[in-house]
Amino acid sequence: MKISILGGTGNLGKGLAIRLDLAGFDVFVGSRKEEKAKKLAEEYNEVAEKFGGGGIIGVENEKAAKISDVSIITIPWEHAFETAGKLKNALSEKIVVSPLVPMRFENGFARYVEIDGSSAAEKLASILSESFVVSAFNNIPAKRFANLEEKFSWDVLVCSDDAKAKKVVMDVVNKIEGLRALDFGELKNSRIVERLTPMLINLARINNLKPLGLRFD
Amino acid sequence: MKISILGGTGNLGKGLAIRLDLAGFDVFVGSRKEEKAKKLAEEYNEVAEKFGGGGIIGVENEKAAKISDVSIITIPWEHAFETAGKLKNALSEKIVVSPLVPMRFENGFARYVEIDGSSAAEKLASILSESFVVSAFNNIPAKRFANLEEKFSWDVLVCSDDAKAKKVVMDVVNKIEGLRALDFGELKNSRIVERLTPMLINLARINNLKPLGLRFD
Ligand SMILES: C[C@@H](OP(=O)(O)OC[C@@H](O)[C@@H](O)[C@@H](O)Cn1c2nc(=O)[nH]c(=O)c-2cc2ccc(O)cc21)C(=O)N[C@@H](CCC(=O)N[C@@H](CCC(=O)O)C(=O)O)C(=O)O
Ligand SMILES: C[C@@H](OP(=O)(O)OC[C@@H](O)[C@@H](O)[C@@H](O)Cn1c2nc(=O)[nH]c(=O)c-2cc2ccc(O)cc21)C(=O)N[C@@H](CCC(=O)N[C@@H](CCC(=O)O)C(=O)O)C(=O)O
Ligand SMILES: NC(=O)c1ccc[n+]([C@@H]2O[C@H](COP(=O)([O-])OP(=O)(O)OC[C@H]3O[C@@H](n4cnc5c(N)ncnc54)[C@H](OP(=O)(O)O)[C@@H]3O)[C@@H](O)[C@H]2O)c1
Ligand SMILES: NC(=O)c1ccc[n+]([C@@H]2O[C@H](COP(=O)([O-])OP(=O)(O)OC[C@H]3O[C@@H](n4cnc5c(N)ncnc54)[C@H](OP(=O)(O)O)[C@@H]3O)[C@@H](O)[C@H]2O)c1
Numbered sequence: 388m389k390i391s392i393l394g395g396t397g398n399l400g401k402g403l404a405i406r407l408d409l410a411g412f413d414v415f416v417g418s419r420k421e422e423k424a425k426k427l428a429e430e431y432n433e434v435a436e437k438f439g440g441g442g443i444i445g446v447e448n449e450k451a452a453k454i455s456d457v458s459i460i461t462i463p464w465e466h467a468f469e470t471a472g473k474l475k476n477a478l479s480e481k482i483v484v485s486p487l488v489p490m491r492f493e494n495g496f497a498r499y500v501e502i503d504g505s506s507a508a509e510k511l512a513s514i515l516s517e518s519f520v521v522s523a524f525n526n527i528p529a530k531r532f533a534n535l536e537e538k539f540s541w542d543v544l545v546c547s548d549d550a551k552a553k554k555v556v557m558d559v560v561n562k563i564e565g566l567r568a569l570d571f572g573e574l575k576n577s578r579i580v581e582r583l584t585p586m587l588i589n590l591a592r593i594n595n596l597k598p599l600g601l602r603f604d
Numbered sequence: 605m606k607i608s609i610l611g612g613t614g615n616l617g618k619g620l621a622i623r624l625d626l627a628g629f630d631v632f633v634g635s636r637k638e639e640k641a642k643k644l645a646e647e648y649n650e651v652a653e654k655f656g657g658g659g660i661i662g663v664e665n666e667k668a669a670k671i672s673d674v675s676i677i678t679i680p681w682e683h684a685f686e687t688a689g690k691l692k693n694a695l696s697e698k699i700v701v702s703p704l705v706p707m708r709f710e711n712g713f714a715r716y717v718e719i720d721g722s723s724a725a726e727k728l729a730s731i732l733s734e735s736f737v738v739s740a741f742n743n744i745p746a747k748r749f750a751n752l753e754e755k756f757s758w759d760v761l762v763c764s765d766d767a768k769a770k771k772v773v774m775d776v777v778n779k780i781e782g783l784r785a786l787d788f789g790e791l792k793n794s795r796i797v798e799r800l801t802p803m804l805i806n807l808a809r810i811n812n813l814k815p816l817g818l819r820f821d
Contacts, residue, residue, distance in 0.1 A: 539821065544807075570810050571803075579803055586788075586796055590761075590820060593787050602819040603807060604756065 390559070391415040391451035393470065394462035396427040399486060399524065402532035403459060404431045409440040410562040416443055417451030417458075424451075434535060452477035457559065459484040459524070464500075464507050471514045479517040482552045485577070486524035487511065488584040495592060497585035508546065508577035519552035521545060522577035523560060523568070526584055528598030541600035544571040544580045569603065607776070608632040608668035610687065611679035613644040616703060616741065619749035620676060621648045626657040627779040633660055634668030634675075641668075651752060669694035674776065676701040676741070681717075681724050688731045696734040699769045702794070703741035704728065705801040712809060714802035725763065725794035736769035738762060739794035740777060740785070743801055745815030758817035761788040761797045786820065 390407055392400045395416035408414045408431070416431065418424035424445030432441045452458050452474050460467050464487045471478070487507035489500040502510050508522035523545045531537045543560045545568050547553035553570065560568035571580060587599045607624055609617045612633035625631045625648070633648065635641035645662030652658045669675050669691050677684050681704045688695070704724035706717040719727050725739035740762045748754045760777045762785050764770035770787065777785035788797060804816045 541821070569807055571807060572810060579799075582796075587820065590786055590788060593789060596820075599820040602821055603804065603813075603816040604758070604819055 388457065388559075389413045389415065389455040391417050391455035391458045393417040393448045393451060393458055393460045393474070394467075395459075396423055397461060398529035398533065399527070400461040401427075401431060402527070402529060403461065403524070404428075404443050405435050405440070405533070405535065406563045407559070408435045408443050409438055410564075412559070412562075414443045415451040415454055416445045417448035418445065419448060421445070421447040438535060449474055449477050452481070455481070457482040457484065457555065459486065460511070461486060464489045467507070468510060468514055471511055475515060475517070478515055481518055482555055483511065483515055483518045483520050484524070484556055485511050485520060485522045486527070488525050488581050490585055497588040499582050499585045506575070506577040506581050508574055508581070512548075512574060519547065519549040520574060521547040521549070521552050521556040522574060522580060523556055525577070525580050526587060526601050528587075528600055531598055531600070539565045539600055540567070540602055541565060542567050542569050542603050544569050544576075546571050546574050546577045546580060548574045605674065605776070606630045606632065606672040608634050608672035608675045610634040610665045610668060610675055610677045610691070611684075612668075612676075613640055614678060615746035615750065616744070617678040618644075618648060619744070619746060620678065620741070621645075621660050622652050622657070622750070622752065623780045624776070625652045625660050626655055627781075629776070629779075631660045632668040632671055633662045634665035635662065636665060638662070638664040655752060666691055666694050669698070672698070674699045674701060674772065676703065677728070678703060681706045684724070685727060685731055688728055692732060692734070695732055698735055699772055700728065700732055700735045700737050701741070701773055702728050702737060702739045703744070705742050705798050707802055714805040716799050716802045723792070723794040723798050725791055725798070729765075729791060736764065736766040737791060738764040738766070738769050738773040739791060739797060740773055742794070742797050743804060743818050745804075745817055748815055748817070756782045756817055757784070757819055758782060759784050759786050759820050761786050761793075763788050763791050763794045763797060765791045
């Protein structure tokens with residue numbers, strides 16, 4: 388399966404690209420600039436090759452979106468909606484994954500930013516009305532995830548209004564070592580999932596812990 | 605330290621009474637009826653003795669509240685506020701722990717019940733204005749917790765506006781095997797913590813899992 392990571396040149400994109408590659412998927416790293424995408428893909432492949440992977444390809448975002456069956460948008464929420472609007476046709480009839488968390492830092496504490504009282508995933512779905520939007524990966528600490536030495540057992544809550552798309556994404560999540568997908572119902576429940584992230588960040592800060600993931604057990 | 609569990613004759617009270625006893629605290633199980641309290645204390649001691657504990661005492665709620673340094677109110681939220689009102693004097697100047705989760709089941713799914721847009725813990729604090737209210741234990745699945753064969757590693761989020769009381773309760777939590785207390789700031793944050801419980805229950809239902817606790821890792 389071809390999976391593209393749009394804005395895959397940043398924190399969360401790195402871990403996703405490398406770990407999805409190691410899980411056996413065909414991974415395309417997207418960027419606004421093809422050159423940057425190729426450079427980062429090369430860096431990621433250097434890491435992936437140490438673990439028996441490699442073959443990540445860097446391309447411009449729109450091309451990545453067109454090639455792929457599933458696109459994960461790892462762009463800061465302030466810019467993700469505008470990018471999605473531009474890629475609406477390229478993403479039509481495809482599965483789009485939202486790890487977006489609208490958030491602001493105030494005095495070092497994270498605070499959720501309300502978007503029309505709903506969620507970033509729902510806003511994305513309203514823009515990408517011809518795509519199947521699924522929320523996932525919102526509660527993953529990106530830097531630990533990108534570190535291949537890191538051992539973790541994290542749960543990924545997956546929400547969507549399209550049962551088939553949700554199943555596809557849950558299967559993708561479950562192929563990544565250390566992650567377990569949990570079905571959390573309709574896309575509207577992403578409101579709850581996105582709001583967990585500021586809690587995780589603030590808990591880590593108050594208790595002086597490393598960036599935290601979640602496990603239900 | 606003397607810890608009373610008001611309404612300690614139910615689901616959550618059982619696990620707390622036995623495990624706090626095993627952790628070395630002087631435990632008083634409270635009930636509306638002294639006779640019922642004594643009967644349940646006897647049952648709990650039978651379990652505790654198998655693990656080297658025992659000595660749990662059953663008394664009427666008001667007496668339990670007066671004797672103790674810390675009182676945990678394990679009464680269904682629909683009745684807990686009225687009970688708290690009656691015990692206001694007995695609980696004055698003492699630490700009171702709220703595990704309360706205002707919740708309703710609709711078509712098998714749990715739904716948080718908004719109380720004046722705040723939390724059950726804050727409502728309790730407004731009634732018990734002379735006590736030090738701390739929220740904790742809201743995300744613990746009671747039946748698994750009451751089963752002494754059960755192995756778990758759960759986090760307990762602790763919120764309070766009184767730093768000293770919060771520290772006391774965190775130390776109590778950390779004495780229970782398998783639990784880790786995490787400081788989650790002011791009492792207002794109990795709004796977030798209480799709302800996690802319907803999520804846990806619904807996740808377990810959707811994914812066909814046993815009742816779930818939480819671990820941040
Ligand atoms: C605390 C952190 O500082 P920072 O780089 O400014 O990062 C702060 C946060 O932005 C960063 O934690 C983000 O991942 C926060 N974050 C999100 N931040 C966002 O901006 N958007 C998100 O959607 C988001 C999601 C998210 C989900 C879970 C989670 O735990 C964190 C999340 C830090 O120190 N990072 C270290 C690495 C962290 C670390 O492991 N440090 C110690 C670890 C201590 C230990 O291991 O005990 C170490 O290096 O040994 C670093 O930058 O190298
Ligand atoms: C699902 C459950 O049914 P039930 O007894 O109606 O209980 C449903 C819920 O009320 C019960 O789970 C409550 O604890 C829910 N609950 C709360 N319920 C509340 O009413 N108020 C609360 O504040 C609350 C908090 C809470 C926090 C975490 C959490 O996970 C659950 C919480 C069930 O089957 N229970 C079994 C035990 C559960 C169990 O382990 N079953 C299987 C386990 C399956 C397995 O181990 O894989 C088994 O017995 O082997 C039983 O009644 O004996
Ligand atoms: N960081 C985390 O721990 C974490 C965890 C879970 C979820 N998330 C979510 O994942 C998303 C990405 O987070 P991140 O930390 O990975 O972000 P990031 O590293 O700051 O940025 C990712 C990429 O976004 C692209 N980008 C930046 N500005 C853009 C713009 N104006 N238009 C289009 N693309 C732009 C850049 O790619 P190019 O320059 O190559 O185009 C950049 O490399 C966010 O929505 C966040 O909420 C983050
Ligand atoms: N169940 C869970 O998994 C769980 C987990 C975390 C938190 N909690 C919270 O803990 C609290 C207790 O839950 P639970 O499941 O343990 O409750 P429960 O077993 O249904 O009831 C506990 C006790 O409350 C007392 N009680 C009942 N009605 C009362 C009334 N009208 N006035 C005074 N006392 C009354 C009863 O004691 P007497 O008859 O002996 O007086 C009863 O044994 C709830 O607020 C819940 O939200 C529960």
